[in-house]
Amino acid sequence: MFYVSMFFQYIGQYIKTRFQYRADLVVEILSDLLFQAVNLVFILVVFGHTQFLSGWSREEIIFIYGFFLIPYALFSSFFNIWDFNERYIVKGEMDRILTRPIHSLFQVVLERMELESLFGVFTGVAIMIYAGNLLNLTFAWYDYLLLIIFVLGGALVYAGIFVLLASIGFWSDARTSIMPMMYNIGNYGRYPVDIYNSVIRFVLTWILPFAFVGVYPSAYFLGRSEWYGYAFMTPFIGIAFFVLAVFVWNVGVTKYRGAGN
Template sequence: MFYVTIFFQYVAQYMKTRLEYRADLLVEIFSDLLFQVVNLIFILVVFGHTEFLNGWSREEIIFIYGFFLVPYALFSSFFNIWDFNERYIVKGELDRILTRPIHSLFQIILERMELESLFGVVTGIAIMFYAGGELGLGIRWFDPFLFIVLVLGGVFVYAGIFIMIACISFWADARTSIMPMMYNIGNYGRYPVDIYNQAIRFVLTWILPFAFVGVYPAAYFLGREEWFGYSFLTPVIGAVFFGLSVFLWNEGVKRYRGAGN
């Protein structure tokens, strides 16, 4: 309950801060929506030249993209640690974090919140409903609950990967450009993995499992039975990668000796 209370206190302060500059907030929301629209247009352009992409129809690809937006939006709202190396290690702000009686990773997550990114959840669900309507997909009573479980699994996959990348800074505190590259690789998860070669497919499934953020869980709702095994693995992969990332974080914090050393 202590952590829950702290979380809502941070959210309240964040909202007060953001609402002080409403125009800036609206511009950021509009920019996020524009970025999502551009990606959707790219999909439409691709299917302007072909009816199917390795057996996947345009509406199925759009549905996968819509699903991908939901866990990605949640991740973007609460796990903005892309500048962890420069801000907290190189500039020494982690020293301030470690003086407080609360887990350091939890503090950084709260400090780096960007709740305006949650609008991506609305966009993603809207895209899914549109594509699902075109495909004639139905909604069973348990689908919303399964949807939440699979989305959270995707969030933890994303969070686990990027937290582990941030942990590199505990052992190599020089500035690094791995984060931007990984964000670009993560975008591959919003397309069916079987359009890639075997090597990339293996990486996106077991090494950097971004496929569990988009195509694998979405395949369940699309009725792609050949992918159901991967779909139900999503929360397991998410728990494994997030648990491993927290373990590495704790070990890294033990190794950390301060900005002055």
Template sequence: MFHLQLLIEYFKQYMKTRMAYRGDFLVQFISNFFYQALNLIFILVVFQHTRSLSGWGQYEVIFIYGYFLIPWAIFSSFLNLWDFNDRYIIKGELDRVLTRPVHSLVQVIMETMTPESLIGVLTGVIVMGFAGWHLDLTWTWFDLVLLLLFTAGSVLIYAGIYITLTSISLYTDSKSDIQPIIYNIGNYGRYPTNIYHRVIQFALTWVLPFAFVGFYPASYLLDHGEWKVYALLTPVVGLIYLGIGVFCWNRGIKHYRGAGN
């Protein structure tokens, strides 16, 4: 409850600062929406040249993309760790964080959150609804429960992977990192995994499990039973990778020696 209350207070302060420049805040919403729309247009262009991708139709791929947007939007809203190296290591702000009686990772998450990115959740729901309408999908209350569980698991997978990558910064003062590369790999999760080579399928399932942030959960919601086991493993994989991320962070904090002079 203490951390939840702290999160609410941070959120209030963030919104106060953003509302000081309402136009900029609105433009951020609109730009995020159009960026996601461009990716959808790319899928539509692909299907102008082919009827299916390894047996997956146009609206099925659009549905997978819609699901992919939801956990990504939640993750990027509350675990915005992209500038961690520059802000907390190079500029030494992590030293300030470590003097406070709250877990350092929790503080960093609260200080870097960008709630306006949640527009992606709405976009994802709209895209899924649009595709589901064309596919004549029938949803039950159980499907909605699974959607929430799958989304939570996908967010935890993102969190675990990127917290682990961010932890590397605690061992070095370099501004460069591999997060942009991993971000590009993560985009593979927005398409059916079986369109890739078997080596890539294995990597996207068991090494960098981005198949669980898009394809596997969405395929189950599309009634593709052959991926059922993988889809149901999504929350479990999320907890495992989050555990790895927190472990790496705690080890990195113990190794961190301060910004120095």
């Protein structure tokens, strides 16, 4: 209950801070929406030259993209730690974090949250509804529960991968450029994995499992029975990667040498 209370206190303070600069908040929301629109236009341009992509129709690709936006929005809202190494390790702000009687990762996550990214959830839902109507998809009552489970699993996959990457900073004091590169690799998860060669498919499934953020869980709702096994693995992969990430983080904290060394 203590952590729940702290969570809502952080959110309350964040909202107060953001509403002090309303124009900046509106610009950031519009920028996110524009970025999502550009990605959608890219899909439409690709399918302007072909009807199918490795057996996937335009509407199915759009549906996958819409699904991908939902877990990605949750991740972007609460795990905005792309600059962890430079801010907390190189500049020494981790010293401040470790003086407080709260788990260090919990503090870092809430300090860096960007709740305006949650608008991506509504965008993703709208795109899924649009594509679902074109595909004549129907959902049973339990599909909505599975949707929530798959979304949370996908968000944990993203969170686990990037917490693992952030944890590298505890062993290295130098600035690294791996975060931006990994963000770009993550975008591969919003396209069907069978459009890639076997090596990339293996990496996106078992090494950097971004495929569990978009295409695998979406395949269930699209009726792609050959991917059902992967779809139902989504929450387990998400939990496994996130638990591993927290473990590595906790070990890394013990290796932190402080800003003065």
